[in-house]
Amino acid sequence: MSSVRLLVGTRKGAFVLTSDGKREKWDVSGPHFAGWEIYHMKGSPVDPNRLYASQSSGWFGQIMQRSNDGGKTWEQVGSKFLYDGVPGTHQWYDGTPHPWEFKRVWHLEPSLKNVDEVYAGAEDAALFRSKDGGTTWEELSGLREHGTGPHWQPGAGGMCLHTVILDPKVEGRIYIAISAAGAFRTDDGGKTWKPINKGLRSEGIPDPNAEVGHCVHHIAMHPKRPGVLFMQKHWDVMRSDNAGDSWTEVSGNLPTDFGFAIDVHAHEPETIYVVPIKSDSEHFPLDGKLQVYRSKSGGNEWEAMTKGLPQKDCYVNVLRDAMAVDRMEECGVYFGTTGGQVYGSRDGGDSWAPIVRDLPAVLSVEVQTLS
Amino acid sequence: MELPQHLRTLAKVSGEVSLEVEGAVTLRAVMDELEARYPMLQGTIREHGTLKRRAFLRFFACMEDISHRSPDELLPDAVVEGKEPLLVIGAIAGG
Numbered sequence: 001m002s003s004v005r006l007l008v009g010t011r012k013g014a015f016v017l018t019s020d021g022k023r024e025k026w027d028v029s030g031p032h033f034a035g036w037e038i039y040h041m042k043g044s045p046v047d048p049n050r051l052y053a054s055q056s057s058g059w060f061g062q063i064m065q066r067s068n069d070g071g072k073t074w075e076q077v078g079s080k081f082l083y084d085g086v087p088g089t090h091q092w093y094d095g096t097p098h099p100w101e102f103k104r105v106w107h108l109e110p111s112l113k114n115v116d117e118v119y120a121g122a123e124d125a126a127l128f129r130s131k132d133g134g135t136t137w138e139e140l141s142g143l144r145e146h147g148t149g150p151h152w153q154p155g156a157g158g159m160c161l162h163t164v165i166l167d168p169k170v171e172g173r174i175y176i177a178i179s180a181a182g183a184f185r186t187d188d189g190g191k192t193w194k195p196i197n198k199g200l201r202s203e204g205i206p207d208p209n210a211e212v213g214h215c216v217h218h219i220a221m222h223p224k225r226p227g228v229l230f231m232q233k234h235w236d237v238m239r240s241d242n243a244g245d246s247w248t249e250v251s252g253n254l255p256t257d258f259g260f261a262i263d264v265h266a267h268e269p270e271t272i273y274v275v276p277i278k279s280d281s282e283h284f285p286l287d288g289k290l291q292v293y294r295s296k297s298g299g300n301e302w303e304a305m306t307k308g309l310p311q312k313d314c315y316v317n318v319l320r321d322a323m324a325v326d327r328m329e330e331c332g333v334y335f336g337t338t339g340g341q342v343y344g345s346r347d348g349g350d351s352w353a354p355i356v357r358d359l360p361a362v363l364s365v366e367v368q369t370l371s
Numbered sequence: 372m373e374l375p376q377h378l379r380t381l382a383k384v385s386g387e388v389s390l391e392v393e394g395a396v397t398l399r400a401v402m403d404e405l406e407a408r409y410p411m412l413q414g415t416i417r418e419h420g421t422l423k424r425r426a427f428l429r430f431f432a433c434m435e436d437i438s439h440r441s442p443d444e445l446l447p448d449a450v451v452e453g454k455e456p457l458l459v460i461g462a463i464a465g466g
Contacts, residue, residue: 035377036377057377058427058464059375059377059425059427059428059461059462060375060377060378060381060415060416060425060428060461061414061415061418061425062414063381063415076381076411079413079414079419080413080414080419080420081419082419082420102419
């Protein structure tokens with residue numbers, strides 16, 4: 001029988017939540033790395049017992065961890081993230097040049113083919129790769145050096161490369177996204193990159209239709225239809241049907257199109273989920289009601305999923321990497337909040353129940369479906 | 372040498388760490404020896420590459436903050452002789 005494992009990164013440690021295929025009762029393990037910020041954990045698609053975790057602290061910097069037994073035990077691996085060559089400058093908040101400085105790893109994306117290969121999205125924005133299970137890291141500097149880098153500037157949360165998507169069909173194609181530079185794509189394994197932001201419109205930058213400078217919050221893709229991308233931008237939910245070459249807005253009837261998280265149903269590539277947040281200055285749901293919005297038409301037409309979620313006095317946020325789906329026959333959807341709750345739905349979003357209520361603020365949620 | 376709790380956990384040590392340093396006992400020499408003996412601490416006190424002290428950490432010795440002294444300055448005799456610890460102190464801040 002299949003089982004499900006949630007990898008939950010929080011402000012004060014990592015938690016591993018496991019359940020059998022019924023997804024009714026959950027075992028909670030943790031905190032691992034207590035007291036440290038765990039921006040992200042993710043398992044290898046090649047060997048689900050191989051996990052990678054990004055552990056960081058404002059005091060002590062970046063640590064990387066690896067598990068070979070599904071999170072029961074961990075070993076510290078390499079954390080020497082050095083930019084390739086002289087990294088130069090990007091824009092600071094006030095528009096002045098600011099030197100690239102490594103701060104932390106926001107997102108880990110294990111290879112689809114090699115258990116020891118893993119990508120790391122960093123702040124200040126850069127993509128790193130390890131081919132030896134996280135022991136050593138090299139920057140894929142073609143991204144930072146492709147030409148627009150000096151014009152990138154940080155979002156309020158820092159200039160982070162937070163999204164890494166490996167295309168399962170097109171060899172060498174990788175999508176990444178940076179706040180607040182935008183989305184980029186390589187078709188040659190990371191040597192050369194191009195911005196893919198045509199169609200994005202952001203009122204907060206001098207040219208709303210600029211090639212770069214957009215605050216992309218997250219991108220999601222269905223693995224069986226990798227040319228179709230869904231994006232939660234700072235404001236606006238967007239869709240691309242041509243691998244990011246152009247985007248169209250699909251916010252439709254959402255009550256607010258600000259938000260962070262977005263994901264795609266495991267078996268229905270046109271079914272997508274977002275969690276609308278009131279605004280960029282009020283990082284909480286509208287009217288104190290926590291609502292997941294689901295579209296079964298790939299956007300534009302959305303319905304509120306509220307059953308089992310708090311519908312009064314709820315003022316939490318759901319961060320960009322804090323939503324994930326399992327691959328069970330009846331797709332499970334999960335998200336974590338800054339209030340420390342992790343909610344799960346066993347029926348594709350129709351109804352929800354808390355799995356845990358009182359973790360530290362949740363930074364990320366990933367799901368492994370285990371056979 | 373006395374490390375903050377999180378670094379003791381990483382290094383899998385409890386209590387103070389004793390180091391044998393050859394030659395002049397400077398902060399740089401002590402840190403080099405610490406990182407050689409406990410490579411898991413590389414990057415946690417001094418940044419990778421630049422070897423600059425991380426911003427939220429300070430070095431105290433014999434009740435003095437020596438963080439801003441040259442890393443090549445000799446440490447106080449009491450530290451060299453193992454009578455006083457070299458302290459790595461994290462900023463007391465929120466969270």
